[in-house]
Amino acid sequence: MVTRHISILGATGSIGLSTLDVIRRHPGRFSVYALTASTRVEELAVLCREFRPRFAVMADPEAARKLAGLLSDVPDTRVLGGMEGLCEVASAPEADTVMAAIVGAAGLSPTLAAVRSGKRVLLANKEALVMSGKLFMDAVAEAGAELLPIDSEHNAIFQCMPADKIRDPEAAGITRILLTASGGPFREHTAEDLRTVTPSQACAHPNWSMGQKISVDSATLMNKGLELIEACWLFNTTPERVEVHVHPESIIHSMVEYADGSVLAQLGSPDMRTPIANGLAWPERIDAGVAPLDLFTIGRFHFERPDLVRFPCLRLAAEAFEAGGTAPAVLNAANEVAVAAFLEGNLCFADIPVIIERTLVATPVEAADSFDVIFAKDTEARARAREQIGLLTV
Ligand SMILES: NC(=O)C1=CN([C@@H]2O[C@H](COP(=O)(O)OP(=O)(O)OC[C@H]3O[C@@H](n4cnc5c(N)ncnc54)[C@H](OP(=O)(O)O)[C@@H]3O)[C@@H](O)[C@H]2O)C=CC1
Ligand SMILES: CC(=O)[C@@H](O)[C@H](O)COP(=O)(O)O
Numbered sequence: 001m002v003t004r005h006i007s008i009l010g011a012t013g014s015i016g017l018s019t020l021d022v023i024r025r026h027p028g029r030f031s032v033y034a035l036t037a038s039t040r041v042e043e044l045a046v047l048c049r050e051f052r053p054r055f056a057v058m059a060d061p062e063a064a065r066k067l068a069g070l071l072s073d074v075p076d077t078r079v080l081g082g083m084e085g086l087c088e089v090a091s092a093p094e095a096d097t098v099m100a101a102i103v104g105a106a107g108l109s110p111t112l113a114a115v116r117s118g119k120r121v122l123l124a125n126k127e128a129l130v131m132s133g134k135l136f137m138d139a140v141a142e143a144g145a146e147l148l149p150i151d152s153e154h155n156a157i158f159q160c161m162p163a164d165k166i167r168d169p170e171a172a173g174i175t176r177i178l179l180t181a182s183g184g185p186f187r188e189h190t191a192e193d194l195r196t197v198t199p200s201q202a203c204a205h206p207n208w209s210m211g212q213k214i215s216v217d218s219a220t221l222m223n224k225g226l227e228l229i230e231a232c233w234l235f236n237t238t239p240e241r242v243e244v245h246v247h248p249e250s251i252i253h254s255m256v257e258y259a260d261g262s263v264l265a266q267l268g269s270p271d272m273r274t275p276i277a278n279g280l281a282w283p284e285r286i287d288a289g290v291a292p293l294d295l296f297t298i299g300r301f302h303f304e305r306p307d308l309v310r311f312p313c314l315r316l317a318a319e320a321f322e323a324g325g326t327a328p329a330v331l332n333a334a335n336e337v338a339v340a341a342f343l344e345g346n347l348c349f350a351d352i353p354v355i356i357e358r359t360l361v362a363t364p365v366e367a368a369d370s371f372d373v374i375f376a377k378d379t380e381a382r383a384r385a386r387e388q389i390g391l392l393t394v
């Protein structure tokens, strides 16, 4: 058994901690090369004491100074700071695998650094791919990186496809991808109710325990919109061949339909350690610490169509993908700004799609010719989204 040397970007988050839980179960198989976080210094210090990585990186330079102080008696671990430090550990030759689990656009540069260094990249940070689409996939191909989907739906789809036809589903006889969605905590709320829901209600996902930003995305259905775009890039397909099925139990993580009428599905308890273990050990299977599925207790599965009137974010994402160029980067930036404003109590939940739509209208689409164009659009769209929030709240 060859030991994999892993850098975890976003180690203190929900995906980061689940990744470390799987690694903890297989001491000979995995070794931790680097752990990174943004501001949660104490949490990263505790993880460093347990896993003894060669590097620990705080995106925030002041936090990096604090971490160096906390780890002054841990000589095995060198502390770095800032985006430079993140990119350095993501591309270091000593690591062969990178878990990309930073939330949002902040993950794009370090994830890209890992891709360009030809690593096995375990992609949880869907925003990086949504923002840069073709540029990102071209970088994967050019560097010969091994991109494995960690997002539960995409990992399920990956498991239901022949491994050598991931980028050529038609050649595999695949006719459709059935992307499942829980519907989020407000699936049965009226449009009126959606005006008064709180951040803590939005973050209380019915089935998954996740970070705040993705939890709000699940509640607006923007998560499914981002995942629709993610599926199109990962599996080289079009939105017409991806159909969202609301499945409130979150047990079927997605399905793949074949020309002969077969539909293959991947099922499991809603626990991210399953797709994470799949990516870490692929093509082998290892224990993830996940309890066996008890279908007798679950009893029934339900399916319904998404309601695009109450949850317009899914429509907005499909339209941005259709518009192409920099539109998905604008969608993503506006969503990040709107979700942050909602979490801070400065925007009503029902106005999240309003801000995104107005930002998309106000920001001209350009050809996505380079990553520089994407980063510039991201900055421009954030400023426009903040302007729109200001207009709405005066
Ligand atoms: N949670 C889940 O089950 C799933 C998550 N994903 C995706 O995985 C990614 C991570 O999600 P999740 O784990 O829930 O998020 P969390 O908010 O729980 O964790 C985010 C991690 O990123 C770090 N971080 C935040 N901002 C920055 C920044 N500006 N620069 C560098 N690091 C930063 C955080 O550090 P700190 O702790 O210091 O703030 C933390 O380690 C997202 O893209 C999400 O969409 C996909 C499928 C499922
Ligand atoms: C665990 C995971 O992959 C999340 O993206 C999850 O899918 C969120 O659930 P819904 O967006 O389906 O509510």
Ligand SMILES: [Mn+2]
Pocket (backbone or CB within 6 Å): 151, 152, 153, 227
């Ligand atoms: Mn998902």
